[in-house]
Amino acid sequence: MLAILVMAIPASAQQCLSMLEDKRFTLVVPYSPGGGYDGYARVFAAQFEALTGSVMRIRFLPGAGAMIGINAVAQADPSDLVLGLFNPTILLNNKIVGSDSPETSSLVLLGSLNTDTTAWIKKEDKQVLFDSSEPRLFAVPGNSDFTRVLLPGYALGWNINLIRGYTGSGEGLFAVLREDVDFFFSSSISMANQIQSLGGLTTFMTLTAGPDPIFPEAAYLAGAGGVVEQLTRELNVEQQRERQEIARLSVELAKSYRAISISSSVDSRLVDCLLAVVETTIFSNELQSVAAEQNLTLEPIDGTALKEEVDRAEALIESNWDLLQQLVARYQ
């Protein structure tokens, strides 16, 4: 199997396999074991080892909203060969709300195993109207509420209140089932599983610019036929444009990439080599079949394309910076 994998690597990249052979890599996952990134880390590490002949240990470094692990990757000594598996849009979210975190330029994105979207969940038998002015209550875990709730909420023109302090997605969904809150939000893939497990819940809307492949029947936020378009028909053109712009930004920032990265202080030849090897690993049929066995959805993106996506989101932030800061000031 290794021979087939090696043959799949371009000739230039084949040279770098000798550079990686017998090396000891560490893959940092800045979340607790057993979470949504755990399975991806294990299958990726096994495949990477098989391809390169290296050893890749997984270290879980949770805490401080993933910042402990992300800093460990960004500040790692280049000779330590530390890769990270996390969502780089966290850094953009932190930049908007002013939290301390490394710049995206301090990391080189090597590729992504999977891209997930965000879904808003409500109780199945609870009637919720899109165009009502009544206040809506959201259960909020972690620190990503600005980009996944308040920003899309602004695009919708909703009056949103947050109940902060939930410790995980299970708790948030329980709160919806108990009708303590009206909505909860989380990544679509994990929501699909949890909706099936818990029962009594449904997807209200996805933060996408078209039908979400996981919830194709659900309403979506941005773009033609999206909820924002329907709700802003009465507004003037300029207001419609601004709302759509914010909706599109919400969609970009609500994406969750399971991205592999390394500190940008690493030697550029090694980075080039890793870009090729990670690309081969994440697009390999072997990884696809192992992931399928473990019910993990793979939707790989190579490092270059991933960087373009993150850069596009960053450019959107820059062009809407003043408005975003006004919103941050209003909600905090």
Place this chain on the structure above:
Amino acid sequence: MPYFEALGLGVAGVFSWPGILIPIAGTLLAMITSFLPGVGSTSLAALLLVLTINWDRESVLLLFGAITGGATFMGSITAILFNIPGGASSTPTLLDGYPLGKNGYARTAIACAATASAVGSILGVILLMVVLPLVRPFLLEFGPLERLLVGIWGLMTIISVPTGSPMKASLMAALGLVVAMFGVDPASGMPRWNFGSLSLSGGFGLVPVLVGVFTISELISWMRTVHLEKAIPNTAAPDDSTRKGIRSVFQHPGLVLRSSMIGSLVGMIPGVGGTVAGFVAYGQSVQTAKGDKTQFGKGDIRGLIAPEAAVDAKDGGSLLPALAFGLPGSEAGVMLLAVFAVHGIVPGLPMLQGQLQLTFLLVVALLFSNLLTSALGIAATPWLARLKNLRIDRLALPCMIVSILALLQLESRLLDVYTAIGFGLVGYFWRAHGWPRVPFVIAFVLGSLIETNLVLTSQLIEFGRIVPHERVASVVLFVMIFGSILWLRTKRTDSERSARAIGGDVVLGALTTLVAVVLALIAFNGGAAYSSYAKGLILLCVGLGMVIVGWNLTTLHRTDIALFHQPLRWASHLVPPSEQWVPITLMALLGIAIWITGVSMAIGLLASIWFFYRAKPTLFGRLRALAFGMLIGFGTFYFVNNVANLLLPDSMLASMLGI
């Protein structure tokens, strides 16, 4: 699938051949790992998750059910024999288990703990099977308000544990709640009491605090410069026997039943956990006991039965949120969900309907493992009791090194080691001067639960989503808390103490108050991250500290006027005995040495100095001591870099030298 058909399939799955070898192997593995301080079943489960990735799902459930069940009881043995809990849930066993062992009843205590565990687990699983069809409405009833009240109830019961001074117990509980707040404010997500350290933003870990307060403080007291120390006296009481231990459980059927019910029900509530179950059961055993209650905390067998039954009964209950909703209600639940994810098992409604046989397979494997552990425990009681004959002064250093490496293995955080060393030193003084460590630890465990749910409850009440008096469970919990407070008011008395203890209390109280004042100043100048709850608690600590100092000074003035007029002698009461100076200094220096030289070199240095100090005063003896120390340093280096592959930050020395 019909309920009893699924149960039958579950039983048949466990007792099939060669399938039964899997839970046996899992149980034995869990027993071995849980015997080591700081290494819990979670570490084992994480390792086995990878190794069993290609197994079929029935085999994996058999293994993980066995791991969950097998880990619980063994931690109690180290608690009984060495005053060191094998895991967080074994902490309540310290209260009466260790005194029983110390009084010459080691065999009785171990046999009693094994039997209570077995009976507790059977009752817990029976209750689990009964409530399985009703689990959904039950769990939905437990929202933030109810969890907050369970936390407060747990706290109340633990303050009622006999410790000598309810005032000190209250201060220690308040301190535990404050320490649990270090890191980040759950509502705003803003840093709080993290002193600019990113590592501390996640707060202190539970395992490092437990290892510090119980394990390291105990190991420091073992590391004496005098030789021939034994864990507990070698002389067993004439009536110490395995049979007596077993019989004692069946002599208290009501207590076992109540404790098992408490354990199972508390275990079912997501996020509350087994440690709380054990403490709550202990508290109720004190409150409901008939006859002589003066022996609680000094070796009352009832104080051992209650937590053991509850902690094993909670195993089944704690799996329920994971099985029924896909919620990780406990550490075991987290790993179980990972297993489910890897093997394509959908938790929640499918596990209660179409795949009910898988649920029963897991539950029966858990019960089997609990019973096997207890049976092995009872059979091995005479040999286990002999562990007390080990030379603890020789065991101390290896145990210390294993504990530190186990901590690093958890999350590769040096902060965990510093935390354990810091709390180890503080815990040593608390232990030496009778400041109860258990209220501190249980409050630390409950602190996050209480604060998070207080924050949620207050927001939900503000938005009119919770009306407390309309919720049945919350009304029942209110009544139980009120009952505990009434019990506290009527039953607690302070005990007689010597003037020396009073002098030590004055100094410890003053130091505690000083620390609390500093934290209060930070809180009142720290902005929104410091909620009214945080400010209120730290002020409570200041107030209780001042009351303790004032009360003890008054008592001192009344009982020993000569000592009262010599404040310097009060401080001398804190000074440890001379044979402990070296180990205490070494432990304090270990933290600094790790920062300067890194873990491996620091441990090598510690070992070298300790062996050197205790070696025979000959050249060969000294050289051999240094060689041993270096060997341990190299062994640690190999473990850190080649076995565990820990991702540790560079030491100061390595950064300066650029290596």
